[in-house]
Amino acid sequence: MKHVFETSQWVDNVWGKIIDKTERNSSLIGARFPYASVDGAYNEEAVDWWTNGFWPGLLWLVYESNYNKELLAIAACIEEKMDKPLIEFTDLHHDVGFMWSLTAVAQYKLTHHSRSAQRALTAASHLAGRFNVRGGFIRAWNAPERVGWAIIDCMMNLSLLYWASEHTGDPRFKHIAMAHADMTLQQFIRKDGSVHHIVCFDPATGVRAGALGGQGYGEDSAWARGTSWAIYGFAISYRYTGEPRYREAAQRTASFFLSQLDGEHAPPWDFRAPEESKHIRDTSAAACAASGLLELARLLPEEEAAVYIFEAIKLLKLLDTSYGLWDDRNEQGMIDKATANYPNKHYVETPIIYGDYFFAEAISKLRDWFGYSLMDQTDRQTHCGYW
Ligand code: GLY
Numbered sequence: 001m002k003h004v005f006e007t008s009q010w011v012d013n014v015w016g017k018i019i020d021k022t023e024r025n026s027s028l029i030g031a032r033f034p035y036a037s038v039d040g041a042y043n044e045e046a047v048d049w050w051t052n053g054f055w056p057g058l059l060w061l062v063y064e065s066n067y068n069k070e071l072l073a074i075a076a077c078i079e080e081k082m083d084k085p086l087i088e089f090t091d092l093h094h095d096v097g098f099m100w101s102l103t104a105v106a107q108y109k110l111t112h113h114s115r116s117a118q119r120a121l122t123a124a125s126h127l128a129g130r131f132n133v134r135g136g137f138i139r140a141w142n143a144p145e146r147v148g149w150a151i152i153d154c155m156m157n158l159s160l161l162y163w164a165s166e167h168t169g170d171p172r173f174k175h176i177a178m179a180h181a182d183m184t185l186q187q188f189i190r191k192d193g194s195v196h197h198i199v200c201f202d203p204a205t206g207v208r209a210g211a212l213g214g215q216g217y218g219e220d221s222a223w224a225r226g227t228s229w230a231i232y233g234f235a236i237s238y239r240y241t242g243e244p245r246y247r248e249a250a251q252r253t254a255s256f257f258l259s260q261l262d263g264e265h266a267p268p269w270d271f272r273a274p275e276e277s278k279h280i281r282d283t284s285a286a287a288c289a290a291s292g293l294l295e296l297a298r299l300l301p302e303e304e305a306a307v308y309i310f311e312a313i314k315l316l317k318l319l320d321t322s323y324g325l326w327d328d329r330n331e332q333g334m335i336d337k338a339t340a341n342y343p344n345k346h347y348v349e350t351p352i353i354y355g356d357y358f359f360a361e362a363i364s365k366l367r368d369w370f371g372y373s374l375m376d377q378t379d380r381q382t383h384c385g386y387w
Helices: 002-029 054-066 069-081 083-088 096-111 114-128 152-168 172-187 224-241 244-259 283-298 302-323 353-375
Strands: 149-151 198-201 208-212
Touching (some): 002 054, 002 069, 069 083, 083 114, 096 152, 152 172, 152 224, 172 244
Antiparallel strands (some): 198 208
């Protein structure tokens, strides 16, 4: 019990630091689209960039805990700005789930704003429209040469489809999500729980044509954040469908992820990176995996859940103590050393908005968890982070 109490105090303390940094950033960043922190300040991306949901998602998480109306106003304003790509469509891509789950779905869940539900349904329809029936996959990206490509990241986009089916009572969105999840299970997840980043299909026949390293080291390697997308994405699919094969996939990828950690450092950018770059870290993979492990834990019986909670807390404590940027008031990022794309040397070992978001989301889950468990050990309901 003493251990539980100490961890709950640590959770409260970290949440205080998250609120502090987010409220300070809200006046610096405002209703813009931050992606990576460079020399202490978040940059700004175009309105259709895939990470644009994470900053408003963070604002919603904090708003939920303190009802700071200024944060709500900024998140709502960002959502409105994002109508441009949603209406114009041209550059819109598969990552509409990342973008509109953490904006429109979040706002709808928290305020019942009807326009937010319309936006989320529009985005879900776009995502459903990218489904290749022959190959059973949702197409990634837009370049003509990528017409037959699917990527592991897209597992996180499926929650928008599951939500759309629940909201409308029409199972078609869910059918597409499950077809894509089944394809991913067969084509991306290896026996040992490591995953491919990209799998290519003949778009006309749906026959598999090969795999690519993408943001990982190579075709047979194990991109760390890709593994996290698989853990969390399959846990979400299990939550919405109750299908044991998705729980097994989340557990297999989680076992692989956890078996690769050394306990002292965040994961390398790729678990099978060559020696010369293995020291390059990706804390965002750890933050996303931790939140995914907590998602998995809330769906499992207590004895099975315990190990995932333990490992998630270990990861989050490591991120807080070894990578947390709490004391530097000139730094907008929270968690240092996230890596966006090592092969392209694009934002290597710097704070990235999704690393900050998943860290905060995981801590908010623990807050709920400890808040409830101190009062009532049997109520294990926790935050599910708008997915
Ligand atoms: N979804 C792209 C990435 O994880 O960097």
